[in-house]
Amino acid sequence: MALSSAPFARMNGCGNEILVVDLRELQSRVRPEAARTLAAGAETHFDQIMAIHRPATPGTDAYVRIINADGSEAEACGNGTRCVVQALAAETGRTHFTFETRAGLILAEEHEDGTISVDMGKPRFSWQEIPLAEEFRDTRAIELQIGPIDAPVLHSPSVVSMGNPHAIFWVKQDVNAFALDRFGPVLENHPIFPERANISIAEVTSPSSLTMRTWERGVGLTRACGSAACAAAVSAARTRRTGREVAVTQPGGTLTIRWRDDDHVIMTGPAEWEWSGRLDPETGDYLRDTVADSAEEREIG
């Protein structure tokens, strides 16, 4: 592989498909075209690239850029952050990390059982911060003209920013009964969301559990979305559907979300290494490593 290549690991967080690319040595950037090439590849298909850069701010471990499959940049990615933590914990033996992202500082911790908690920060509810294109005083449920798509079953989403914009449609039926692949793209690009939005359908299954599915901005249907799980948990607690700690089940697995009294949202769940290689961040050309058969060999880099 050319000298201009960087180590990467193909990982997943609850089935959310992630490429963790370590650009600290190369000091380059993943080009949107290269991201789209990798996303289109059978082997390298991903939902997000988590690009690890040298820290921009003293006291942080890395600046992490989050790139969606369509090449756009996101402010937050819960499942991808757990993957970054696992990769860096394997490399350094450390358990606590501070990252900088477009959404601000993120603190994360790997536990002894291998699960990882990420402090996803404080939710934001004002229409300007989400952002919405027009004023809504109460974002717990907004009236949205969505035309004939599955209306009137789907209406009045709860909207919230977890650093990135989310709309949650609360339903009383099985979330699999809805054609999210059909209305997801329409709602993602609805004019009320000037920066597009992640679209989820969620059902309360008990005072401490939810099930949900998400159409991710810049990606499409995913098996899990960590920030959407946080958005749904916050929305559920805010509308008195549940308490402040819930188990959120998505097609790829279950996350625990706790909305602490200090307003921070803590997401806990797994991360899984699949395989690794080296890639050129300018072109998306890559080479897969030969099979690693020890934990040491799996360390990124």
Ligand SMILES: N[C@@H](CCC[C@H](N)C(=O)O)C(=O)O
């Ligand atoms: N999968 C992510 C969310 C990634 C970003 C999202 N698609 C956006 O554009 O906001 C997660 O686990 O949070």
